[in-house]
Amino acid sequence: MHCESSSIVLPLIIALILLTLVYSLGWYRIGKVLNNSEWRLASFLIGLTLTAGVWATPLAYLDHRSLIWHMVQHLVLMTVAAPLILLGRPGVVLRYSLLRSFSPRVSDQLIRYAPSHRFTGPFAHPVLCWSAGTGCVILWHVPALFELGMRSKWWHDFEQVTFLVCGLLFCLPVIEQWSECKRPRWFVPVYLFLATLPCDTLSAFLTFCGRVVYSSYASGAELTNNSALRDQECAGVTMWVWVTFVYLVPAVMITIQGLSGSALLPIRFRTQIKPVEARRVST
16 A cells, blocks of 8 residues: 555646636636626635545545545545536636637637537536446446555556546536536436446445455554454445435435426526627626
């Protein structure tokens, strides 16, 4: 196991800082014509802060001492940081952050030619996004791949990056439905419910298999002073409860709203900005 920082951590943090600066510039320029702009900014920055906390603080390597912390890190990246980043509508804000560099005519052409859905559309297909999110969780918990991440600094950081990227992909259809309501009412509940199945299967296996699955924790959890098997059982329960609340409870709430005839998603975000508005904020 390793505890020293990896060579790719610094580039990742630099990328997060640059992303924060560019996003803040875009938010400053279009905040007056973008609904809920303050809330979006806070959501995006909190998401990036959580990502940095998992990637580049002393907390980053607590997962080498306890499987519980390993689970918490991945759950934070996929189910907390990823949706918060997407709720900030980074595609819209970042796209407009550089408009001041172009003339009004060029800006108008860019807006018409490259709307955000043309970029996110192919990547927001529900089957692709669901497969990416659930596949990432299952694959990285296969013992051989899990131990690879525990032994190698590079693979460990790559694993963390893939959890965030796949979390972003998984959340794309849900955030898109929230902001634009393109799909049927039943889409979000079914999508989230199906996502709980492989996660619950994995967590149930870790909780009830009765043996230590990952040899890295064979000596027990250093942080919690639990036996290896007890630490694994607690990690499985943590994942089970977390995923249930994050995925299943919202799905049930949305289903009840749909059956009662009330608005499925009462909060709507305007994500399209007309060229004349973009020209106004870029001058």
